[in-house]
Each structure stands twice: as C-alpha cells, then as structure tokens.
Amino acid sequence: MQLYRDLDSLSADFRGGALTIGNFDGVHLGHARIAQLIRQRADEVGGPAVVFTFDPHPVRLLRPELEPPPLTWTRRKVELLGNLGIDAVIAYPTTRDLLNLSPEAFFEQIVVQKMSAKAMVEGPNFNFGKDRAGDTNTLAELCQKHGMQLDILQPFTRPGETEFVSSSRIRKLVAAGDVKLAGEMLTEPYRIRGMVTHGAARGSQLGFPTANLEAVDTLVPAIGVYAGIGYRGEEMFAAAINIGPNPTFGEKARKIEVHMIGFQGSIYGEPLEVSFLNRLRDVISFSDVEALKKQLDIDVQTTIKTFDEYQATRDL
CATH class of the missing domain: 3.40.50.620 (HUPs)
Structure with a gap:
C-alpha cells in the first residue's frame, strides 16, 4: 500500500x-x-x-x-x-x-x-x-x-435494516456513545489517537493507572466508560476507557483516560491509539473512594471479557 x-x-x-x-x-x-x-x-x-x-x-x-x-x-x-x-x-x-x-x-x-x-x-x-x-x-x-x-454501486444496507450505512450515520452513533453498533458498520472498531500527557496521577493512587489522552484529532465518543483496546506499537492491550469528568473528586473537565490492563512502563509524551468495543456505563459520582475502586474493578473485568470475546472472533 x-x-x-x-x-x-x-x-x-x-x-x-x-x-x-x-x-x-x-x-x-x-x-x-x-x-x-x-x-x-x-x-x-x-x-x-x-x-x-x-x-x-x-x-x-x-x-x-x-x-x-x-x-x-x-x-x-x-x-x-x-x-x-x-x-x-x-x-x-x-x-x-x-x-x-x-x-x-x-x-x-x-x-x-x-x-x-x-x-x-x-x-x-x-x-x-x-x-x-x-x-x-x-x-x-x-x-x-x-x-x-x-x-x-447502490448504498449498502445491512440485513434487516432500511437505513443504509454511511459515515454520517456512524458519526451520530459515535457521538451518542454507541460504539458497538458503529463498529459493526465499520471494517474495524472505531479508533482515536492522541498524545499521552501528565494528569493528576489519581488512577495510579487507586491502583488503576491511566494514560491521559490529549490532542485527539477525530470525533471523540460521548461521555461514558468503555471497553476497548490500547495500541503501543505492535502491542495491544485490553483497555478500560473513561471519557468525561471525575465527579467523585469534584472535577468537571472532560478527560480521556485509558487504563491499559497489564501494561507496565511509562508512555508520557508518546502517541497512543485506542479502539472502542462497547460502552459499559455512564460516568457517575460515587459515595467514597472504596465504592469507586469496587466499580473500577468490575469495569476492568468486563473489559477483559469484552476484549477476549473480540479476539476470539478475530481468530475464527
């Protein structure tokens, strides 16, 4: 190519x-x-x-x-x-x-x-x-x-649907957070890229270190927590992705935080690509840090399961 x-x-x-x-x-x-x-x-x-x-x-x-x-x-x-x-x-x-x-x-x-x-x-x-x-x-x-x-060629319509597949339709789905349906209409799961910058390091303190992604030059999905994939060179990791504020800590600014499960090392100042497989939940405020950590553990386990299921379909 x-x-x-x-x-x-x-x-x-x-x-x-x-x-x-x-x-x-x-x-x-x-x-x-x-x-x-x-x-x-x-x-x-x-x-x-x-x-x-x-x-x-x-x-x-x-x-x-x-x-x-x-x-x-x-x-x-x-x-x-x-x-x-x-x-x-x-x-x-x-x-x-x-x-x-x-x-x-x-x-x-x-x-x-x-x-x-x-x-x-x-x-x-x-x-x-x-x-x-x-x-x-x-x-x-x-x-x-x-x-x-x-x-x-006539527009492509998926079996059982009347609305044809188009970039504008996919754009609406991504903007609404429905990355799963958007991914089913794309040839690969929806992906963004950005630069990893320093954040508050709160994820590391909670036991879930995250890469803060900035300078994203494509459409960012709606606020929410997602299961996806993080790419570093040829390596890929299951990734739990948070898009939005951190209301538990009183933060209102929208952030893109990526927890690459099993990754060890520092990637500050490096480019990072992230694909989205499914939206897991809304961003909500928790009563205390322990409640947040419990939910984050559930998010990680769900992300691993989603990632494994995706990999299994790729191997067919």
Whole structure:
C-alpha cells in the first residue's frame, strides 16, 4: 500500500488501473464493497486499485462551519483501505483551484491525464467539479467518451435494516456513545489517537493507572466508560476507557483516560491509539473512594471479557 500526496510523484505502477474518488471517512462496509469491486476491476484491466481522496475535506474550504468531525486520520484510512486490497491512496491537497475546475476539466486533468484510469467505481450520490455540478450521469458520459468502464454501486444496507450505512450515520452513533453498533458498520472498531500527557496521577493512587489522552484529532465518543483496546506499537492491550469528568473528586473537565490492563512502563509524551468495543456505563459520582475502586474493578473485568470475546472472533 502506498500513500501519495500529489500526482506529480505518482509512480507509473499506480496509473492505468481502476479508480474511485471519495472521502472514505471511517472506511465502513459500504466503502468495503466499493474497494472489493475496484480490486476486481483492477485485476480485469491489469492495473492497480487506487482510491483518490481529498485532504482536507472540501467542506473545510467551502463551508468550514459545516465540516463534520472526521472519523479517521489519513494514515489510518490508508491502513484500512490497504486491508481491503487497495494498492494506493492519493490524499490530494484540496485547493480553491481544484474545487473551481468544471466536472469536465476535473475528469480530463485528474482521471484521464494524471491517472490514465481504465475503470471507475462510485456510489449513487457521487458529485464532482465546481459547485458539485457533475453527477453520475455526467460521469457516465465522460467514461463512455474515453472508453472507461463505470460501475455505480447502490448504498449498502445491512440485513434487516432500511437505513443504509454511511459515515454520517456512524458519526451520530459515535457521538451518542454507541460504539458497538458503529463498529459493526465499520471494517474495524472505531479508533482515536492522541498524545499521552501528565494528569493528576489519581488512577495510579487507586491502583488503576491511566494514560491521559490529549490532542485527539477525530470525533471523540460521548461521555461514558468503555471497553476497548490500547495500541503501543505492535502491542495491544485490553483497555478500560473513561471519557468525561471525575465527579467523585469534584472535577468537571472532560478527560480521556485509558487504563491499559497489564501494561507496565511509562508512555508520557508518546502517541497512543485506542479502539472502542462497547460502552459499559455512564460516568457517575460515587459515595467514597472504596465504592469507586469496587466499580473500577468490575469495569476492568468486563473489559477483559469484552476484549477476549473480540479476539476470539478475530481468530475464527
């Protein structure tokens, strides 16, 4: 898997294949269907499977007040798409000049001249070019003109549901704390990253040392206590995660505290990634420290059980 930030440095190995254009925020099951078909079409034309995305999201330039909080950072998106068989991701710099290109000019300059694409796959709500004037009908006409194969996939709906899977739907679930359902719609459990900073060290005093996570650049789940996974390099640990204040000690500021079960050592000043498996409970105030410690022990045991169950499904 290769990540490119521009098209001038794009290797010839990643031209002349199958292409899809979109944001791919979160990399959910609908995106997985596109990736699967892109992989198939790439093999058929004897070229690479490539995802072209924008960095930052075009809304940041056009209507910054409407920009949704992202579900993934670029490197994570590349990793997830690579797991789905994509050969390269182009995180193209979003500029006013790019957004002012007409649909025809965008197609000619990017798809034809720079990418030499032989096939394309998109969803039904695909728009491109200035003012999003180009749609799937425009795309079909342009692909036909240049002899490219085009597939338009319908939105993905999970069995038994009527609402289709989308990044906006997942964003609402994460914001509400329903990380379990959100994870079922993603290709991997929802994950955030941040830097570990010094806190009050109260967790260590209680026997449950925590890493305080700051500078998180994606959507943070709702206030609550969660079972998840902490990643340090190649190592992974069951993690009990507290998002919110510490009302038992009169603290009102929202914090992200991660207790990585079984981890020994210091990670202050280091980056840390955390995935969420399930929400365990609300953040509440306890009558005394002993009552809090008793609940924390229950949280840890539940987290270990949740982590083990998740690992078991991965091993199937």
